[in-house]
Amino acid sequence: MDLGKKSYSIEQVKEMDLVGYLSKLGFSPAKIRNVDYWYLSPLRDERTPSFKVNTRLNRWYDHGLGKGGNFIDFGILYHNCTVGEFLQKIDAYFSFHKPVLQHTKQVIAEPKITILQDCIISSFALIKYLEQRKIPVAIAWQYCREVRYGLNDKIYYGIGFKNDAGGYEIRNQYFKTSSSPKGITTFNNGAKNVSVFEGFTDFLSFLVMHQNQSKKDTDFLILNSVSFFEKARTFLEAHEVIKLYLDRDATGQNYSRYALSLSEKYKDESNLYKGHKDLNEWLVNIGNNSKKQLKQKL
Template identity: 60%
Template sequence: MDFRKQKLSIVEAKEMDMVQYLSSLGHEPSKIRNNDYWYVSPLRQENTPSFKINRKLNRWYDHGLGKGGNIIDFGIEYHGCSVGEFLKKLDGGFSFQKPLKNTPKIENAPEHQLKILKEVELKSNALIHYLEQRKIPIEIATRYCREVYYEVNGKNYYGIGFKNDSSGFEIRNPYFKASSSPKDITTVKNASDEVTVFEGFMDFLSFKSIRENEVNNTPDFVILNSLSLFEKARPFLESHKSINLYLDNDAAGKKVAREALSNSKKYNDHSKLYQNHKDLNDWLVHIGKQQKKRLGNKL
């Protein structure tokens, strides 16, 4: 079903597959039993899935709220809007960019295919839900990120945008990673003699969320946005007395960390903290909120 269909009517909207629509908002089922798709409720906070979609009937019911209905009833509840406003949202022309199945990734594809259309304050419910799933507080995300609308091959999309030092964007949504030209590192300067380095901005936001109450002794930060930019970042990094590395726990990240440690004694590798996870954000998502508070001083 194409969510970008023009002049959408109520009848046409009701025909949209609710499972697919929730997926476009960043919500996936926790379990599936026959025609019943169970979710952690998108409408409220809960731990045990009690929100159900019967895919055969294309109807939903939230057992915690005691409410249910069709996709329009859900949209009004989810977005806090009127019927007309919800139909406009479906007709708005912007959706999440999703990877095409069975399509190989094209290395070094020309970046000019992605065109930034506008950037606004981060406020999309779908993007906020995505950040919540990644355990990133919205107060921290809005401090460093924007809601970015962009075009790729004539189609419009939106996502969380993180600006680099050359005003390009790293863009994330629940399904896709993209970037706009020019590609560059991002530096956050706090006049410190210590600098902390991350491969991607989700790890930077994770670090800030764990250390959110700390005001004093804030280091400078470098978000590489790509490991290939590490050499470009070195002069700035090595102008500091101490350099803390929080790179990904994969072969490429470990290789760069080893090379950095061999180049200078200023470098410190902190990846052991999340040694059983692919990166700092993956570790944060799995340790839970209570442990996050308790373990914050380990960073």
């Protein structure tokens, strides 16, 4: 990285050292375990450290929030600003300070998930999980697989959603993880429009809501992590209209605002599920509310 530059690209900022930046903000790790630095969360009040930075990946995860990501994802949450505003803050900050670069020391690699088998979803627990999320198994069968995977000499299973790079997003009732390589998932139907989702449960929820409509009316892109938004822009901006169904939390809304500032092609559709975290939560609650209203009438 050229330290003489007065402005930094999104890709450059993403790879700046999180541990170094946290130190400059006044946060020190409460404990260090190999490549993992644990902090009292800078994003909320807590007494037990649950905010982790993995120095090998230079990525963070806040277990209390259930959110994580790269340097920019942290910055927009910490400063409660848009991506563009955070880049301006970084430019201003580093006009007085040297950039904190990512650690280059060698570290011990973390255990990796190994996919052992994928098959049609048939486990009772996974079908029940889909039912709880209001997603018919017939729809899930079209896009997901039941995957068995190994981790630390143990075998686990979950609903697997494959990305374009060959890795899986994996979910069950108690846990969510992913296998390498990480990446986006696209469905190209040759449409002029594209619908964008953070995760595959929101994508499946959209399909549930539009069961009687042709799936070829729109292309689909599932980010699998908002940190892939920049890489997804080439595919997205080849379309005439880009409909955003991102989460209604700080990170999702900041990315939506950032996208709207890029082009008039982008449309924020999240008002559909206003009052809910995401599209799937809205779908689940709509179903519950309908049952409550039915009971009241009876």
